[in-house]
Amino acid sequence: MSEVIDASGLTKAYGETIAVNSVNLQVKKGEIFGFLGLNGAGKTTTIRMLLGMIAPTKGECFIRGEKVTAGNVRMWNLVGYIVETPYSYPELTVKENLEIVWKLRGMKDRSRISWIMGLLKLEQYASVKAKHLSLGNAQRLGIAKALIHKPEILILDEPTNGLDPAGIVEVRELLKDLAENEGVTILVSSHNLDEVSRMATNIAIIHNGRMVREMDAASLENELKKTLVVDGRQKEIMKEILRKKGYDFSVTSDYLEVNGDHAVKHPDQVASMLVEAGCPPTLLQVNKENLENYFLRMIENGEKIHA
Template sequence: MSSAVIEANGLTKRYGAVTAVDDVSLHVASGEIYALLGLNGAGKTTTIRMLLGMVRPSAGSVAVLGGVVRPGAHAVWSRVGYLVETPAAYPELTVEENLTVAARLRGLRGRAPVDEVIDRLRLTPYARQRARTLSLGNAQRLGLAKALLHQPDLLILDEPANGLDPAGVVEIRDLLRELNQEHGVTVVLSSHILTEVARLATRVGVIDHGRLVREIAADQLAEQVQQRLVVSARDHERAGHALRAAGFDISRSEGDQLVLTDVRAISEPEAVVTALVEAGCPPYRLLVEQDDLEAFFLRVVNA
């Protein structure tokens, strides 16, 4: 039996002449944290809405937790928590009242589920505050609380860190990691922030202009960024000759800087220093730099 929690094949969504999602296939295994990464407008939200049955695909199929997503197929959703775009809430009800209503709709009894999720999402100070008065970040917390009320096996989240301050982003990251590692919850999320994705996801799918252009294990992201050794010396030309004579390749020269990208230079910068000192032109600056993850992302989508 397949361990896939989500199987999407050839998902396509057209709105007239506009193709929002173009032939996307996703296979998410149980226990993964899978992130859809893309710029705003890349097709992430439309893809997630098709996974949840909120939007009917123009072509392709989706199965979630072994059940085909189609109109009238309700049984699977008791095991799924989700948050898509702006979190919905009854504006005149308090945080606690909103969660109580959501719990009743889920068939949950007693106060325990509501109290637990309020505490988990750190909403206790706002429990009796009306939803319409919440900040964007706390409204997002309320949406996440509703998604977690029934202790789902699968969480599908669209930009879960939206509106949160840096401390809140860390809290949500830690919460999702805890749910995944300690409770076995499979998480599928979308984001446009690669650095956050790299800290949390186990696998990343890059989506651009509606197409899934690449998938990569998160632990391989570091291998994809380009590293370089930047050397600054007062006698720029003499330093270049010395490094070439020592067998180093200089990829480019900029002002008083020499840029080396070969593996030996990056892994053994002390050998570079030795070669320059012995040639009588010691460096006054030596730095190993690497692309930030956003630069990697842009290389992928522009390839």
């Protein structure tokens, strides 16, 4: 299947500073493509080039086979997007902001406004001015504006910023439903590895403006370092038990981190062993490294990340 989003060699330089360096991206129909990177890695600059907001210094991008240029506005009827902060008219209400987007998009069906407020749970804020919204509800309004015209393509820059845990789950499930059941093609950027890995089908990682990894979500899951975190009231005795049983572990100021696949895959056996020895754990959980630690480990292991 041909790519809905196809970018090759995207490069953006500001004087001698290269913000994005030869990035290639291909996203297929119905795919949720996770674009991961630490803050300042080049995600937003890349998205701005994908949307034609800034011109690349080198390279080019195509949306459904049409080249992205500043003058090619027709294709944007197919696209919904958020870039960085989801801006709204602060003195206008939620409903008035959505009415403006509805008019600008040239839509005829006015029920789209109430439909999108219901979808993003904004009905109770319909008469609230945008400047009085919480960060999370401002983000919901931004997502509503991106979705109101039912686009075929969504490009979302950090869409869950400011949302509480319940809101994050709602947005995640909404995006998965759009991709799986409506065939919407979604590119979502984030610095939150765990969140993106829960919904993305494929993932690309950008660091210092360069693409350093591309993989499916399952492959990334296998690359992440996992440890079994253990704590208890008799920590010294627990350490001795683990040592005698041949477990490799490290000691932090708060708990023990047990390494190795066996402990991670069979925490129940570790728990039973400690209980039988009279040292029941008060904490037992599998921890997965975050994106920042993943990058640091890549660098320490000599992986090729260009400065």
